[in-house]
Amino acid sequence: MSPVKRLATWQLRARFAAGLSARYAAEVPAYTALVKVSTQVNADYAARHGDADRLGSLRRVTAERHGAIRVGTPAELAAVADLFAAFGMEPVGCYDLRSARSPIPVVATAFRPIEADELARNPFRVFTSMLATGDSRFFDAGLRNRVQNFLAQRQLFDPALLARARVIADDGGCDAEEAQAFVAGAVAAFALSREPIDKSWYDELSRVSAVAADIAGVGSTHINHLTPRVLDIDELYRRMSGRGIAMIDTIQGPPRTAGPAVLLRQTSFRALAEPRLFRCADGRITEGSLRVRFGEVEARGVALTPRGRQRYDTAMAHADPAAVWGDHFPATDAELAAQGLAYYRGGDPSAPIVYEDFLPASAAGIFRSNLDSDGSDTRAADAVDNCGYDAQWLAGAIGRDIHDPYALYEAQAKEAAV
Secondary structure, three states, rough: OOOOOOEEHHHHHHHHHHHHHHHHHHHHHHHHHHHHHHHHHHHHHHHHHHHHHHHOOOOHHHHEEEEEEEEEOOOHHHHHHHHHHOOOOOOEEEEEEOOOOOOOOOEEEEEEEEOHHHHHHHEEEEEEEEEEEOOOOOOOOHHHHHHHHHHHHOOOOHHHHHHHHHHHHHHHHEEEEHHHHHHHHHHOOOOOOOOOOEEEHHHHHHHOOOOHHHHHHHOOOOOOOOEEEEEHHHHHHHHHOOOOOOOOOOOHHHHHHHHOOOOEEEEEEEEEEEEEEEOOOOOOEEEEEEEEEEEEEEEEOEEEEEHHHHHHHHHOOEEEHHHHHHOOOOOOOOHHHHOOOEEEEHHOOOEEEEEOOHHHHHHHHHHHHHOOOOOOOOOOOOOOOOOOOOHHHHHHHHHHHHOOHHHHHHHHHHOOOO
Protein backbone atom coordinates (compact mmCIF):
# COMPACT_ATOMS: atom_id res chain seq x y z
CA MET A 1 0.00 0.00 0.00
CA SER A 2 1.41 3.41 -0.97
CA PRO A 3 1.91 5.92 1.81
CA VAL A 4 -0.74 8.61 2.31
CA LYS A 5 0.28 11.80 0.52
CA ARG A 6 0.76 14.70 2.89
CA LEU A 7 0.19 18.33 1.97
CA ALA A 8 2.19 21.12 3.62
CA THR A 9 0.57 24.38 4.66
CA TRP A 10 1.77 26.17 1.50
CA GLN A 11 0.04 23.56 -0.64
CA LEU A 12 -3.13 24.01 1.37
CA ARG A 13 -2.73 27.77 0.93
CA ALA A 14 -2.47 27.39 -2.85
CA ARG A 15 -5.64 25.28 -2.89
CA PHE A 16 -7.42 27.75 -0.61
CA ALA A 17 -6.53 30.70 -2.87
CA ALA A 18 -7.61 28.79 -5.98
CA GLY A 19 -10.86 27.72 -4.33
CA LEU A 20 -11.73 31.25 -3.26
CA SER A 21 -10.89 32.50 -6.75
CA ALA A 22 -13.24 29.98 -8.36
CA ARG A 23 -16.06 30.82 -5.94
CA TYR A 24 -15.61 34.57 -6.35
CA ALA A 25 -15.61 34.20 -10.14
CA ALA A 26 -18.94 32.38 -9.90
CA GLU A 27 -20.38 35.11 -7.68
CA VAL A 28 -18.85 38.13 -9.51
CA PRO A 29 -18.50 37.30 -13.23
CA ALA A 30 -16.63 40.54 -14.01
CA TYR A 31 -13.77 39.16 -11.88
CA THR A 32 -13.17 36.55 -14.59
CA ALA A 33 -12.64 39.33 -17.13
CA LEU A 34 -10.26 41.08 -14.74
CA VAL A 35 -8.16 37.94 -14.31
CA LYS A 36 -8.12 37.30 -18.05
CA VAL A 37 -6.98 40.84 -18.88
CA SER A 38 -4.39 40.79 -16.07
CA THR A 39 -2.93 37.53 -17.37
CA GLN A 40 -2.64 38.91 -20.90
CA VAL A 41 -1.11 42.20 -19.71
CA ASN A 42 1.48 40.25 -17.73
CA ALA A 43 2.36 38.04 -20.70
CA ASP A 44 2.65 41.05 -23.01
CA TYR A 45 4.77 42.97 -20.51
CA ALA A 46 7.11 40.02 -19.98
CA ALA A 47 7.55 39.66 -23.75
CA ARG A 48 8.64 43.30 -24.04
CA HIS A 49 10.80 43.60 -20.92
CA GLY A 50 13.78 41.37 -20.26
CA ASP A 51 13.77 42.26 -16.56
CA ALA A 52 10.06 41.56 -16.01
CA ASP A 53 10.92 38.98 -13.33
CA ARG A 54 12.89 41.39 -11.15
CA LEU A 55 9.95 41.58 -8.73
CA GLY A 56 8.92 37.94 -9.00
CA SER A 57 8.59 35.29 -11.65
CA LEU A 58 5.81 35.55 -14.20
CA ARG A 59 4.35 32.35 -12.73
CA ARG A 60 4.23 33.83 -9.27
CA VAL A 61 2.86 37.21 -10.36
CA THR A 62 0.13 35.70 -12.53
CA ALA A 63 -0.96 33.27 -9.79
CA GLU A 64 -0.79 35.91 -7.07
CA ARG A 65 -3.93 37.06 -5.25
CA HIS A 66 -4.90 38.98 -2.20
CA GLY A 67 -8.34 38.83 -0.70
CA ALA A 68 -10.23 41.11 1.64
CA ILE A 69 -12.74 40.21 4.32
CA ARG A 70 -14.47 42.10 7.11
CA VAL A 71 -15.39 40.94 10.63
CA GLY A 72 -17.13 42.56 13.54
CA THR A 73 -15.43 41.62 16.81
CA PRO A 74 -12.08 40.66 18.34
CA ALA A 75 -13.43 37.12 18.80
CA GLU A 76 -14.25 36.88 15.10
CA LEU A 77 -10.82 38.24 14.20
CA ALA A 78 -9.20 35.65 16.50
CA ALA A 79 -11.19 32.91 14.74
CA VAL A 80 -9.94 34.18 11.37
CA ALA A 81 -6.38 34.06 12.73
CA ASP A 82 -6.86 30.43 13.80
CA LEU A 83 -8.25 29.47 10.40
CA PHE A 84 -5.58 31.22 8.36
CA ALA A 85 -2.78 29.75 10.49
CA ALA A 86 -3.61 26.38 8.93
CA PHE A 87 -2.60 27.89 5.60
CA GLY A 88 0.67 29.32 6.88
CA MET A 89 -0.70 32.88 6.98
CA GLU A 90 0.30 35.09 9.91
CA PRO A 91 -0.86 38.59 10.93
CA VAL A 92 1.42 41.33 9.60
CA GLY A 93 0.99 45.05 10.22
CA CYS A 94 -1.75 47.16 11.77
CA TYR A 95 -3.81 49.40 9.52
CA ASP A 96 -6.11 52.08 10.90
CA LEU A 97 -8.52 53.24 8.23
CA ARG A 98 -10.20 55.58 10.73
CA SER A 99 -7.27 57.97 10.27
CA ALA A 100 -7.50 58.09 6.48
CA ARG A 101 -8.50 61.28 4.72
CA SER A 102 -11.99 59.81 4.38
CA PRO A 103 -12.38 57.80 7.60
CA ILE A 104 -13.68 54.22 7.54
CA PRO A 105 -14.61 52.74 10.97
CA VAL A 106 -12.29 49.73 10.84
CA VAL A 107 -8.85 48.64 11.98
CA ALA A 108 -7.13 45.84 10.13
CA THR A 109 -4.25 43.45 9.78
CA ALA A 110 -3.14 41.32 6.84
CA PHE A 111 -2.66 37.56 7.05
CA ARG A 112 0.12 36.30 4.79
CA PRO A 113 3.20 34.08 4.62
CA ILE A 114 6.26 35.74 6.16
CA GLU A 115 9.19 33.67 4.89
CA ALA A 116 10.71 34.41 1.47
CA ASP A 117 10.45 30.81 0.29
CA GLU A 118 6.83 30.61 1.42
CA LEU A 119 6.02 33.81 -0.45
CA ALA A 120 7.69 32.41 -3.55
CA ARG A 121 5.61 29.24 -3.35
CA ASN A 122 2.30 31.05 -2.92
CA PRO A 123 2.01 34.64 -1.64
CA PHE A 124 -1.73 34.63 -0.86
CA ARG A 125 -2.72 37.43 1.51
CA VAL A 126 -6.02 38.40 3.10
CA PHE A 127 -6.54 41.98 4.28
CA THR A 128 -8.86 41.58 7.27
CA SER A 129 -10.79 44.54 8.66
CA MET A 130 -12.53 44.62 12.04
CA LEU A 131 -15.35 47.01 12.87
CA ALA A 132 -14.20 49.61 15.40
CA THR A 133 -17.33 49.60 17.54
CA GLY A 134 -15.42 51.11 20.46
CA ASP A 135 -14.94 54.37 18.58
CA SER A 136 -17.58 56.81 19.86
CA ARG A 137 -16.99 59.04 16.86
CA PHE A 138 -18.93 56.48 14.83
CA PHE A 139 -20.99 54.57 17.41
CA ASP A 140 -22.80 56.11 20.35
CA ALA A 141 -23.37 53.92 23.39
CA GLY A 142 -26.83 52.78 22.36
CA LEU A 143 -25.90 51.81 18.83
CA ARG A 144 -22.68 50.19 20.05
CA ASN A 145 -24.62 47.93 22.41
CA ARG A 146 -27.06 46.92 19.70
CA VAL A 147 -24.26 46.19 17.21
CA GLN A 148 -22.37 44.13 19.75
CA ASN A 149 -25.52 42.18 20.68
CA PHE A 150 -26.18 41.45 17.00
CA LEU A 151 -22.63 40.28 16.41
CA ALA A 152 -22.61 38.12 19.55
CA GLN A 153 -25.51 36.08 18.17
CA ARG A 154 -23.86 35.04 14.91
CA GLN A 155 -21.28 32.33 14.22
CA LEU A 156 -19.02 32.92 11.24
CA PHE A 157 -17.18 29.59 11.30
CA ASP A 158 -18.07 26.02 12.16
CA PRO A 159 -16.32 25.23 15.48
CA ALA A 160 -15.23 21.88 14.02
CA LEU A 161 -13.55 23.69 11.11
CA LEU A 162 -11.63 25.92 13.52
CA ALA A 163 -10.65 22.99 15.73
CA ARG A 164 -9.25 21.15 12.72
CA ALA A 165 -7.46 24.30 11.58
CA ARG A 166 -5.63 24.53 14.89
CA VAL A 167 -4.46 20.92 14.58
CA ILE A 168 -3.29 21.43 11.00
CA ALA A 169 -1.44 24.60 11.96
CA ASP A 170 0.35 22.76 14.77
CA ASP A 171 1.19 19.82 12.48
CA GLY A 172 2.31 21.96 9.54
CA GLY A 173 -0.07 20.25 7.13
CA CYS A 174 -2.46 17.34 6.73
CA ASP A 175 -3.13 14.22 4.69
CA ALA A 176 -4.33 14.77 1.14
CA GLU A 177 -7.57 12.92 1.80
CA GLU A 178 -8.47 15.33 4.56
CA ALA A 179 -7.24 18.42 2.68
CA GLN A 180 -10.05 18.46 0.16
CA ALA A 181 -12.81 18.62 2.75
CA PHE A 182 -10.93 21.08 4.95
CA VAL A 183 -10.19 23.53 2.13
CA ALA A 184 -13.73 23.24 0.80
CA GLY A 185 -15.08 24.07 4.25
CA ALA A 186 -12.80 27.09 4.57
CA VAL A 187 -13.81 28.38 1.13
CA ALA A 188 -17.52 27.88 1.87
CA ALA A 189 -17.20 29.97 5.03
CA PHE A 190 -16.62 33.06 2.86
CA ALA A 191 -19.49 32.53 0.42
CA LEU A 192 -21.98 35.36 -0.04
CA SER A 193 -25.03 34.57 2.06
CA ARG A 194 -28.44 34.47 0.42
CA GLU A 195 -30.30 34.91 3.70
CA PRO A 196 -32.68 37.91 3.80
CA ILE A 197 -31.20 41.05 5.34
CA ASP A 198 -33.07 43.11 7.94
CA LYS A 199 -33.58 46.24 5.87
CA SER A 200 -34.17 48.76 8.65
CA TRP A 201 -31.10 47.56 10.57
CA TYR A 202 -28.92 47.60 7.47
CA ASP A 203 -30.12 51.09 6.55
CA GLU A 204 -29.44 52.39 10.06
CA LEU A 205 -25.86 51.12 9.93
CA SER A 206 -25.44 52.52 6.42
CA ARG A 207 -26.07 55.99 7.82
CA VAL A 208 -22.95 55.46 9.96
CA SER A 209 -20.92 53.80 7.22
CA ALA A 210 -21.63 51.54 4.27
CA VAL A 211 -18.71 49.41 5.46
CA ALA A 212 -20.28 49.11 8.93
CA ALA A 213 -23.49 47.89 7.30
CA ASP A 214 -21.58 45.33 5.23
CA ILE A 215 -19.96 44.00 8.41
CA ALA A 216 -22.69 44.15 11.04
CA GLY A 217 -25.83 44.33 8.94
CA VAL A 218 -25.64 40.70 7.82
CA GLY A 219 -25.27 37.34 9.50
CA SER A 220 -22.05 36.21 7.85
CA THR A 221 -18.82 37.41 6.28
CA HIS A 222 -17.76 37.09 2.66
CA ILE A 223 -14.95 37.87 0.25
CA ASN A 224 -15.23 41.58 -0.39
CA HIS A 225 -12.75 41.54 -3.24
CA LEU A 226 -10.10 39.24 -4.67
CA THR A 227 -7.14 40.96 -6.27
CA PRO A 228 -4.83 39.72 -9.03
CA ARG A 229 -1.39 41.25 -9.48
CA VAL A 230 -0.39 42.91 -12.72
CA LEU A 231 2.96 44.12 -14.07
CA ASP A 232 1.53 47.20 -15.83
CA ILE A 233 -1.49 48.58 -14.02
CA ASP A 234 -1.87 51.59 -16.31
CA GLU A 235 -2.22 49.28 -19.33
CA LEU A 236 -4.64 47.10 -17.37
CA TYR A 237 -6.74 50.18 -16.60
CA ARG A 238 -6.83 51.11 -20.29
CA ARG A 239 -7.79 47.62 -21.44
CA MET A 240 -10.54 47.19 -18.85
CA SER A 241 -11.99 50.60 -19.74
CA GLY A 242 -11.78 49.62 -23.41
CA ARG A 243 -13.99 46.63 -22.65
CA GLY A 244 -16.64 48.98 -21.34
CA ILE A 245 -16.04 48.03 -17.70
CA ALA A 246 -16.51 51.04 -15.41
CA MET A 247 -13.32 51.64 -13.44
CA ILE A 248 -12.88 53.91 -10.43
CA ASP A 249 -11.50 57.34 -11.28
CA THR A 250 -7.89 56.87 -10.23
CA ILE A 251 -5.05 54.47 -9.58
CA GLN A 252 -4.38 54.62 -5.85
CA GLY A 253 -0.83 54.86 -4.48
CA PRO A 254 2.38 56.30 -5.92
CA PRO A 255 2.35 57.87 -9.39
CA ARG A 256 3.79 56.15 -12.44
CA THR A 257 7.37 57.32 -12.92
CA ALA A 258 10.38 56.43 -15.04
CA GLY A 259 12.22 55.16 -11.94
CA PRO A 260 11.77 51.92 -10.00
CA ALA A 261 8.23 51.07 -8.95
CA VAL A 262 7.82 51.31 -5.18
CA LEU A 263 5.27 50.03 -2.67
CA LEU A 264 1.83 49.38 -4.13
CA ARG A 265 -0.49 50.77 -6.79
CA GLN A 266 -4.14 49.69 -6.84
CA THR A 267 -7.29 50.28 -8.82
CA SER A 268 -10.58 48.47 -9.36
CA PHE A 269 -13.72 48.21 -11.39
CA ARG A 270 -16.66 49.75 -9.64
CA ALA A 271 -18.76 47.71 -7.27
CA LEU A 272 -21.61 46.05 -9.10
CA ALA A 273 -25.22 45.92 -7.95
CA GLU A 274 -25.78 42.38 -6.69
CA PRO A 275 -29.30 41.04 -6.05
CA ARG A 276 -30.11 40.46 -2.38
CA LEU A 277 -33.21 39.68 -0.38
CA PHE A 278 -34.45 42.07 2.33
CA ARG A 279 -36.82 41.53 5.23
CA CYS A 280 -39.07 44.53 5.81
CA ALA A 281 -40.47 45.67 9.15
CA ASP A 282 -43.81 44.00 8.38
CA GLY A 283 -42.09 40.67 7.70
CA ARG A 284 -42.36 40.81 3.90
CA ILE A 285 -39.35 39.56 1.88
CA THR A 286 -38.50 41.86 -1.02
CA GLU A 287 -35.87 41.86 -3.72
CA GLY A 288 -33.24 44.55 -3.88
CA SER A 289 -29.53 45.00 -4.51
CA LEU A 290 -26.32 46.07 -2.78
CA ARG A 291 -23.07 47.48 -4.13
CA VAL A 292 -20.40 46.24 -1.72
CA ARG A 293 -18.08 44.01 -3.77
CA PHE A 294 -15.70 45.10 -6.48
CA GLY A 295 -12.80 43.89 -8.61
CA GLU A 296 -9.46 45.21 -7.46
CA VAL A 297 -6.09 44.81 -9.16
CA GLU A 298 -2.63 45.70 -7.87
CA ALA A 299 0.93 46.33 -9.03
CA ARG A 300 3.73 45.82 -6.51
CA GLY A 301 7.11 47.51 -6.33
CA VAL A 302 10.15 47.46 -4.10
CA ALA A 303 9.64 47.76 -0.33
CA LEU A 304 10.73 51.10 1.14
CA THR A 305 12.69 51.54 4.35
CA PRO A 306 11.34 53.86 7.06
CA ARG A 307 13.47 56.63 5.55
CA GLY A 308 12.02 55.90 2.12
CA ARG A 309 8.53 55.79 3.52
CA GLN A 310 8.99 59.25 5.05
CA ARG A 311 9.95 60.58 1.63
CA TYR A 312 6.97 58.81 0.09
CA ASP A 313 4.57 60.40 2.57
CA THR A 314 6.07 63.82 1.89
CA ALA A 315 5.74 63.43 -1.87
CA MET A 316 2.18 62.11 -1.63
CA ALA A 317 1.13 65.07 0.52
CA HIS A 318 1.86 67.35 -2.45
CA ALA A 319 -1.02 68.42 -4.69
CA ASP A 320 0.73 66.74 -7.63
CA PRO A 321 2.99 63.92 -6.37
CA ALA A 322 4.26 63.10 -9.86
CA ALA A 323 5.56 66.65 -10.27
CA VAL A 324 7.75 66.44 -7.15
CA TRP A 325 8.60 62.74 -7.22
CA GLY A 326 12.10 63.33 -8.57
CA ASP A 327 12.82 65.70 -5.66
CA HIS A 328 12.34 62.82 -3.22
CA PHE A 329 13.35 59.66 -5.08
CA PRO A 330 16.30 58.86 -7.34
CA ALA A 331 15.80 57.25 -10.72
CA THR A 332 17.64 53.94 -10.22
CA ASP A 333 17.71 50.96 -7.90
CA ALA A 334 21.41 51.58 -7.29
CA GLU A 335 20.69 55.04 -5.91
CA LEU A 336 17.73 53.84 -3.87
CA ALA A 337 19.97 51.20 -2.30
CA ALA A 338 22.89 53.58 -1.75
CA GLN A 339 20.67 56.12 0.00
CA GLY A 340 19.01 53.52 2.19
CA LEU A 341 15.55 54.24 0.79
CA ALA A 342 14.52 50.73 -0.27
CA TYR A 343 15.26 47.12 0.62
CA TYR A 344 17.50 44.89 -1.49
CA ARG A 345 18.65 41.40 -0.65
CA GLY A 346 22.28 41.51 0.42
CA GLY A 347 22.39 45.17 -0.56
CA ASP A 348 22.39 44.15 -4.24
CA PRO A 349 20.40 46.69 -6.33
CA SER A 350 19.52 43.95 -8.79
CA ALA A 351 17.74 41.98 -6.04
CA PRO A 352 14.81 44.18 -4.93
CA ILE A 353 12.60 42.95 -2.14
CA VAL A 354 8.94 43.07 -3.11
CA TYR A 355 6.56 45.11 -0.99
CA GLU A 356 4.23 42.45 0.40
CA ASP A 357 1.93 44.65 2.45
CA PHE A 358 -0.66 47.41 2.11
CA LEU A 359 -1.16 51.18 2.26
CA PRO A 360 -4.02 52.32 4.52
CA ALA A 361 -4.69 55.46 2.49
CA SER A 362 -4.96 53.42 -0.68
CA ALA A 363 -7.18 50.82 0.98
CA ALA A 364 -9.53 53.52 2.24
CA GLY A 365 -9.47 55.17 -1.17
CA ILE A 366 -10.46 51.94 -2.89
CA PHE A 367 -13.24 51.34 -0.35
CA ARG A 368 -14.59 54.86 -0.71
CA SER A 369 -14.35 54.97 -4.50
CA ASN A 370 -16.78 52.07 -4.61
CA LEU A 371 -19.43 53.54 -2.35
CA ASP A 372 -22.33 55.68 -3.49
CA SER A 373 -22.21 57.56 -0.20
CA ASP A 374 -20.93 57.07 3.31
CA GLY A 375 -22.07 58.62 6.56
CA SER A 376 -18.58 58.61 8.06
CA ASP A 377 -17.23 61.50 5.97
CA THR A 378 -17.77 64.22 8.52
CA ARG A 379 -18.37 62.12 11.60
CA ALA A 380 -14.76 61.40 12.61
CA ALA A 381 -12.45 63.65 10.62
CA ASP A 382 -11.82 66.19 13.38
CA ALA A 383 -12.94 64.40 16.54
CA VAL A 384 -10.65 62.94 19.20
CA ASP A 385 -9.80 59.23 19.11
CA ASN A 386 -9.53 57.81 22.63
CA CYS A 387 -10.48 54.14 22.17
CA GLY A 388 -6.96 52.66 22.10
CA TYR A 389 -6.93 50.67 18.88
CA ASP A 390 -3.31 50.02 17.91
CA ALA A 391 -1.00 47.11 17.06
CA GLN A 392 -0.57 46.13 20.71
CA TRP A 393 -4.33 46.11 21.26
CA LEU A 394 -4.82 44.09 18.09
CA ALA A 395 -2.22 41.51 19.15
CA GLY A 396 -3.94 41.10 22.50
CA ALA A 397 -7.34 40.77 20.85
CA ILE A 398 -6.27 37.80 18.73
CA GLY A 399 -3.70 36.34 21.13
CA ARG A 400 -0.91 36.44 18.54
CA ASP A 401 2.04 38.67 17.79
CA ILE A 402 1.47 41.13 14.98
CA HIS A 403 4.59 41.00 12.81
CA ASP A 404 6.28 44.31 12.04
CA PRO A 405 6.63 44.56 8.24
CA TYR A 406 9.88 46.52 8.51
CA ALA A 407 11.44 43.83 10.68
CA LEU A 408 10.52 41.22 8.08
CA TYR A 409 12.06 43.28 5.25
CA GLU A 410 15.19 43.93 7.32
CA ALA A 411 15.64 40.20 7.81
CA GLN A 412 15.27 39.54 4.08
CA ALA A 413 17.74 42.34 3.28
CA LYS A 414 20.40 40.61 5.37
CA GLU A 415 20.17 37.49 3.24
CA ALA A 416 22.62 37.06 0.39
CA ALA A 417 21.28 37.73 -3.10
CA VAL A 418 20.75 34.55 -5.12
